[in-house]
Amino acid sequence: MLRESLKKYFGYDTFRPKQEAIMHSVLSGRDCLVLMPTGGGKSICYQLPAIVSEGTAVVISPLISLMKDQVDSLRQAGVEAFALNSVQSADDNACVRRRCREGACKLLYMSPETLLAELSGLLMDMKISLIAVDEAHCVSQWGHDFRPEYTQLGVLRECFSKVPMMALTATADKVTRRDILEQLKLRDPEVFVSSFDRPNLSLSVRRGLTGKEKLRAVTDFIAARSGESGIIYCLARKTTEKLAAELRLRGIHAAAYHAGMAAADRERVQGAFLADEIQVTVATIAFGMGIDKSNVRWVVHYNLPKSIESFYQEIGRAGRDGLPSDTLLFYNYGDLVQLEKFARESGQREINEERLARMREYAEAGVCRRRILLNYFGEAADRDCGGCDVCRHPPVRFDGSVLAQKALSAIVRTGEQAGFQTVVDILRGNFTPAVAAGGYGALPTFGVGRDVPPRDWRDYLLQFLQMGFVEVAYDENNHLKVTPQGRDVLFGRRRVELSRVERENPKPKAPRGAAKQASRRAPERETELWSAVGNGLEARKVSSSDEKLFDRLRALRAELAREQKTLPYIIMTDRTLRELAMRRPCSVEEFSTVSGIGDFKTKRYGRRFVEAIANWVEGDA
Numbered sequence: 344m345l346r347e348s349l350k351k352y353f354g355y356d357t358f359r360p361k362q363e364a365i366m367h368s369v370l371s372g373r374d375c376l377v378l379m380p381t382g383g384g385k386s387i388c389y390q391l392p393a394i395v396s397e398g399t400a401v402v403i404s405p406l407i408s409l410m411k412d413q414v415d416s417l418r419q420a421g422v423e424a425f426a427l428n429s430v431q432s433a434d435d436n437a438c439v440r441r442r443c444r445e446g447a448c449k450l451l452y453m454s455p456e457t458l459l460a461e462l463s464g465l466l467m468d469m470k471i472s473l474i475a476v477d478e479a480h481c482v483s484q485w486g487h488d489f490r491p492e493y494t495q496l497g498v499l500r501e502c503f504s505k506v507p508m509m510a511l512t513a514t515a516d517k518v519t520r521r522d523i524l525e526q527l528k529l530r531d532p533e534v535f536v537s538s539f540d541r542p543n544l545s546l547s548v549r550r551g552l553t554g555k556e557k558l559r560a561v562t563d564f565i566a567a568r569s570g571e572s573g574i575i576y577c578l579a580r581k582t583t584e585k586l587a588a589e590l591r592l593r594g595i596h597a598a599a600y601h602a603g604m605a606a607a608d609r610e611r612v613q614g615a616f617l618a619d620e621i622q623v624t625v626a627t628i629a630f631g632m633g634i635d636k637s638n639v640r641w642v643v644h645y646n647l648p649k650s651i652e653s654f655y656q657e658i659g660r661a662g663r664d665g666l667p668s669d670t671l672l673f674y675n676y677g678d679l680v681q682l683e684k685f686a687r688e689s690g691q692r693e694i695n696e697e698r699l700a701r702m703r704e705y706a707e708a709g710v711c712r713r714r715i716l717l718n719y720f721g722e723a724a725d726r727d728c729g730g731c732d733v734c735r736h737p738p739v740r741f742d743g744s745v746l747a748q749k750a751l752s753a754i755v756r757t758g759e760q761a762g763f764q765t766v767v768d769i770l771r772g773n774f775t776p777a778v779a780a781g782g783y784g785a786l787p788t789f790g791v792g793r794d795v796p797p798r799d800w801r802d803y804l805l806q807f808l809q810m811g812f813v814e815v816a817y818d819e820n821n822h823l824k825v826t827p828q829g830r831d832v833l834f835g836r837r838r839v840e841l842s843r844v845e846r847e848n849p850k851p852k853a854p855r856g857a858a859k860q861a862s863r864r865a866p867e868r869e870t871e872l873w874s875a876v877g878n879g880l881e882a883r884k885v886s887s888s889d890e891k892l893f894d895r896l897r898a899l900r901a902e903l904a905r906e907q908k909t910l911p912y913i914i915m916t917d918r919t920l921r922e923l924a925m926r927r928p929c930s931v932e933e934f935s936t937v938s939g940i941g942d943f944k945t946k947r948y949g950r951r952f953v954e955a956i957a958n959w960v961e962g963d964a
Contacts, residue, residue, distance in 0.1 A: 344395050349387075352394060352420045354919075354941040359384045361537045365509075366392050369473055374508045374529040376479070376520065378720075379537040381513040381659025382637075386413065389475035389509050393450050394422060398472035399443055402452045403496065405478050408613065410452040412635040415913050417450060421943030426452040427461070444468050455492035462502065471506050474499055476527060479510035480652075483522035493526075500528040513659060514652040517721070518694075539655070539720045543662045546712045546731035548672045548705075551801035551844075557673050558586070561643060562593055564671060565623065571640035572616070575625045576657055578646040578681065586645065587625040597623040600630045617910050619901065628653065636910075637664040638917040643671045647678035647706060649685065650698035651719050654705070664918035674706040676763045676805060680821050687817065707809040709738045709842055736845065743841030744832065746795070746803060747812065751825050751833040753788040754813065757781060759824045763815075766823060767800045799844045806841055892959055893924040899955050903948065914948070915939065927956050 345366055349355050361379070365388045368375050379385045393400030404410050410426040417424035425439045425448050442448045443465060451469075453461070476482065481493040500508060508530075510523050524532060552560060561575065577583045580601040590597035598612045598621050609629075615621045617636050624630060625645075642661040648654040654672070662668030686695040705715050713728035727734045753769045754761065761769065765777045772790025783789060792800060804823075807813045812829035816822045831837040897911075897920060904911040919939035928934040931949035935942070940949075 345391060348391055348395055350941065352391075352422060352941045352943070353387065354935075354937070354939045354944065356938070359537075361535050362388055365535050368533045368535075369507045369509055370396065372505075372507050374532040375510070376524060376529065376532050376534045377509060377511045377537075378515055378520070378535065379511070379513065380539045380541055381656055382541065382663035382665070383513070383537055385477075385511045385513070388511065389473060390417065390422070390450060393472055396472035398446065398470035399448050400450045400473045400475060401458070401466065401469075401471055402450055402475045402477060403455055403458055404452050405454065405481055405493075407454070409477075409635060410454075412617075412910070412913065414450075414452060415909050416635075419909070419913055419944065419947075420941055422450065423448055424450040424452070427457050427465075428452075428454060429457075440465050446470060455496060459492065459495060459498075462498070466502075471503060473507045473509060474503065475509045475511065477511050479512040479523050479527070480515045480519055482510070482526045483515070483519045497526055497528045500530065514656045514720075516652065516719075536721070539717055539722055540713065540724070541659065541662065542728070542730065543665055543667050544658060544730075545667070545669045546658075546716075546728075547670065548674055548708075548712070548732060550674045550706070550805055551798055552673060552675060553798070553801075556798065557645065558589055560673075561586070561645070562590070562595070564641075564643065564669075565590070565595055568641055568669070570622065572619065572636065572638060573623050573641040573643065574630065574639060574657075574660060575623060575643045575645050576630075576648070577625060577627060578678065580627060582645065583625045583627060587623075590623060590625070595623055596621045597625055600624050600626040602627065602629040617912075618904070619911055628657070635663075636660070637912045638666075639663065639668070640666070641669040641671070643673075645673055647672070647674050647682060648702060649682055649695070651701050651705060651716065652698070654702060655716060655720075664912075664916040666918055666921065672706060674805070676801065676808075679703070679808075680763075680815065680817070683815070683817055703809070707805065708733060738842035740840045741843055742838065743803065744835075744839045746792070746841065747807060747832050747839040748835075749788060749791050750800070750804060750807065751812065751829050753786070753791075754823050754825050755833065756786045756788055757783055759816075760822055762821050763801075763804060763823060766804065767797055770795070770800055771797055802844045803841060810839070812839075889921075889924045892927070892956070893921055895955060895959050896920045896923055896952065899951065903951070915944070923952060923956065927960060928953060929957070 345363065349358065362384055365375060365377055369389070369392050377385060377388055379388075389400060389402065402413070404413070407428045407430050410428060414424045414426050425442060427436055427439055439448070439451070443451055458466070476496060482496060508527065510527055510529065512523070515523065520534070549560060565573065575586065577586065580603045583599040583601050587597045587599040598615065600609060600612045612621070612624060613630070616624045639661045642658045644654065644657070648657065658670040661670060682699050683696075686692060686699050689695045701719060705712060708715055711727040711734050712731040714724045717724045729735070750766065750770060753766055757766070757769070761781065761783070765775070765781070765783070768775045768778050769783050769786065769789055770792030772793050774784055778784055804813070807829070808815070811826055812832055813823050814826055816824050825833065828837070832839055900911045900914050900920065903914050907914070916939055919937060922937050926937060928937065931945060931953055934940065934949045934953050935945040
C-alpha cells in the first residue's frame, strides 16, 4: 500500500534509506524520533502514513510560511491538507475546523501555540491518526532554535495516549536527542538516524580574507553560477544590508533579510526569493526554517557560524532536490572574536564554547571536511569524500618555523599588548595609527615580514591559533599572547609545519552590470544530473541542448505558478524538470513515468509539458 501511494501521490518508485522502516514503525502504533538531514525526505515519513491511515495527522510546525509550502505541495499532489493559523481569516479557519471534524482532512498543520489553544476543543473532536512534531530540536532546552511553547508539547502524550507520535529534526547532537525524548515523553520510541551525508553538496572554506577580498570572492562566486538561486548568511544585520547593496551595484538581483526589518518587508523579500524573482538573499539566521525552496543551488556563509548544527542546517538549504550544489564558508579572526564574546555572555557558556570550538575545527581542517561533519553527528566515513576543497586541493606543507618565530617575536616585543591586525601591520612594516601609538615602528621585528602578503600573514596567524602557539586575551582588548608551546617555537625548541596559502590568479575587474548581463545568457557549461539509483546517486552529463530545454520548461513552470498563484518549485522541482529535458517524453503516459510526477500532476500538467517539449524539439530541429 505504501509503495503504491508513494508513486500515486509523489511520483517516486522507491523509498530513500530508512523511510519505509520509519513509516512501518509509526503505522504499527510506535513512537519515533527521526533524525534526517535537510533535504533527506523527512516530511514524507509522516505524510505518506497519514494518507494511508484513517483519520487526520496533526503536524506541529514552527513557521506559517513552512506550513503553507507543505500544504500547497500536498494539494498539488492531490492530498487534502490544511493549516490553522493567525494569517488566515476567521471564515477560512472555521472552514478548516469543519473539514477536520467531518474527517475530510488528511493532514492538519498547526503551530505549537495554535495547537495548545485547540487542545481541549477541536483536537478532542477529531480522529487523529498520528502526531508529528517537526523541527523537534526546538523542544530541547539545548536546541539552537529554542521556542518556549515547544516545551509544553509533552502534554500531547498524556491527552492522546494511544496515538503514535513522531519527532523529526535535521540536526541534533546526543544531548539534544535525549532532551527531545524526555520533553515529548515519547513512549518506548524507536530512534532512526539517517545518514547525514549529502554527496551532492560541495564544501569549501576560504580563510583570512578582508572585507574587500570577500566581496570580490562572493561576486566571482555568483558570476560563475549565473541565474542560480543562493543564500548568503551573515552574522550582523548591517552586514546583510551593506552586502546586498554592494551586490545590486554590480548588477546582481539581491535583497537583505533580517529580524530588524518590518514583517511586511521580510515577507516581501522571502516571497520574491521563493518565486525566483530575486537571485540572492543576504540574510541573518532569521531567514531560517521556513525556506523549503528546492532549487537553492548554493549557500555562502559570509561569517563563521556559531556551531556545526547551525552550519549544517543552513547549508542543507542548498540542493534539496538532489542536484549538485555548492557551499562556501569564509573564516577570519574578527568572526572568531565576536562569536567567542557571544558564547561567553550566553546563558550556556560551556556548551556554546564547545560548539564553537568544533566549528573552528571544521573551518581550520587540513583533512576531509565531510568526514568531520559526519563524525560530529556520530557517523563514521571510511574514505575521504573527494568533494570538498581539502580533498580536491590537499594542503601543501612546508617548514614554517622561521615565519612563526618572526610573528611570535613581534607579539612578545609588544609586551603582548597588540591585537591581530596590529601584529600583521608590524610584520608588514605598515606605519598605522595603532603602530605609531604603541611605538612599534622602532621594534626590531618591524617590517621583517614585508615579503609575505598580508592575507598570508592573516592565514598563518590563524594556523598559530589553531596549533595553540598563541591565544586571545578576550578580557584584555583581544590582545594576542604567546603560550608555552609558542615559546618553544620562538626559542627553537620546536619546529613548525604550516599549510601553504593557496593563491588565486586575479581576474580582471568586471564592469558594473556585467553580472546582470551574464545572467541573461543561457549557460553553456555542462551540468550533472543526479538521479536516484537504488540507495545511491548516479551522475549523468547534461548537454547544452538539454540545458536550453530545461530553461524553456522552467519558464513554463513559472507561467503555471503565476496562473495558480503558487510557487514554481511547488509545481515541479528542478530535478524533475531536468529529467524531463533529458528524456523528452512524447506522450502524457510517458510523462507520468518521470520521477516526481504523480497521478494528480500528470492529469493537471501532462498535456502542457508534453506540448512544450514537442514544440521545442520541432523548433530546435
